[in-house]
Structure formats: structure tokens, C-alpha cells
Amino acid sequence: MNYRLPQTLTVNGREEPIRWEYTAVLDAIAALNDGDLEDSEKVLAFLWIIYENFEHFHREDYAPAFEAAMNFVNNDLDEQKKDNIKMVDFEQDFRLIVSAINRVSGKEIRDEDDVHWWTFLSWFMEIGECTYSTVLSIRSKRAKGKKLEPWEKEFFDENKDIVLLQPKLTAEERRQLEEDERILKELLG
Numbered sequence: 012m013n014y015r016l017p018q019t020l021t022v023n024g025r026e027e028p029i030r031w032e033y034t035a036v037l038d039a040i041a042a043l044n045d046g047d048l049e050d051s052e053k054v055l056a057f058l059w060i061i062y063e064n065f066e067h068f069h070r071e072d073y074a075p076a077f078e079a080a081m082n083f084v085n086n087d088l089d090e091q092k093k094d095n096i097k098m099v100d101f102e103q104d105f106r107l108i109v110s111a112i113n114r115v116s117g118k119e120i121r122d123e124d125d126v127h128w129w130t131f132l133s134w135f136m137e138i139g140e141c142t143y144s145t146v147l148s149i150r151s152k153r154a155k156g157k158k159l160e161p162w163e164k165e166f167f168d169e170n171k172d173i174v175l176l177q178p179k180l181t182a183e184e185r186r187q188l189e190e191d192e193r194i195l196k197e198l199l200g
Contacts, residue, residue: 016127020079033131037101044187045183086132096154111138
């Protein structure tokens with residue numbers, strides 16, 4: 012068993028250096044969720060962020076590089092989701108996540124340059140009772156159609172902006188929404 016935190020991934024028999032810092036991985040995840048990119052662009056952006064030497068990769072490296080990187084991002088855990096319900100949005104939830112992780116780690120992680128992704132995930136898994144765990148619990152109950160406790164309903168009503176996952180809009184969709192809002196304001200005077 013290997014007890015070290017990985018700093019390379021195996022791609023077609025080669026050990027390739029990766030950007031293993033939690034900030035790089037969060038950027039890579041954000042690229043995969045970028046509504047302005049086509050699927051192929053999302054994957055390429057993800058790979059560019061994760062692999063230090065991606066510019067030297069060949070096309071036949073892309074699929075195994077992506078698979079290895081996704082295994083790394085998932086902490087080498089086999090993630091077989093049955094319901095495929097999204098509960099976490101690292102971009103939207105970042106402030107809540109950092110607050111909880113700071114408590115667990117005993118330090119301000121945004122001041123640390125070398126926090127490994129797997130260390131970040133370990134802290135994430137140990138956040139315990141906090142605002143973020145309440146948000147996740149309410150999201151889960153709502154997604155599964157379960158009834159909220161009265162205090163959860165009150166929390167939800169007062170904090171919809173942090174509980175509800177916001178849709179990822181493309182630049183065109185954002186422009187259209189802004190235009191619609193402008194027209195609505197003009198009509199309402």
C-alpha cells in the first residue's frame with residue numbers, strides 16, 4: 012500500500028507530474044462545469060490545469076490522462092452514484108466549505124500554498140456539524156422529496172441563496188437574462 016500523497020499520475024506507462032494543490036483541482040473542476048465551453052474544451056481545459064506537461068501529450072494520451080485525473084480528483088474512490096444528484100458546487104459553496112475546513116484543519120487554508128487535494132478532501136469529509144453540513148442535509152432532503160424539520164424549513168426560507176444550487180449559465184444566457192431584466196425594469200417604470 013502506498014501511503015504517500017500522489018504528485019504524479021500514470022499515463023500510458025509514464026509518470027506525469029500533476030498540479031496536486033487543492034486550488035488547482037478546484038480550478039480544474041470549475042473548467043469541467045464551465046457553461047461557455049464545449050464538452051471537448053472542458054476536458055482539454057481540465058487536462059491543461061491538472062498536468063504540468065500537458066503540452067507534450069499526444070492524442071492517444073488524452074483518454075487515459077482524463078481517467079487517471081478523474082480517479083485522482085475522486086481520491087481513487089469508485090464513485091458509483093445511484094441517483095446522480097448534485098449536492099456540492101465547489102464554486103458556489105467555497106466560502107462555506109473553507110469556513111468548515113478551517114475549523115477542522117486549525118488553520119486558514121487560503122494562506123497555505125501547498126495543501127494537497129487529498130488532504131483537502133480528508134478535511135472536507137470531517138467537517139461535522141456546521142452551516143455547510145446543514146446546507147447539504149437540506150439539499151439532500153429536498154432532492155429526495157423528504158420533509159424538512161421546522162427549523163430546517165426556517166433555515167431554508169432565510170437562506171435560499173446558499174441552499175439552492177444556482178444553474179451555470181453560458182455567457183449568452185447571462186446576456187439574455189440581463190436584457191430581459193432591463194426590459195422588465197423599463198416596462199415597470
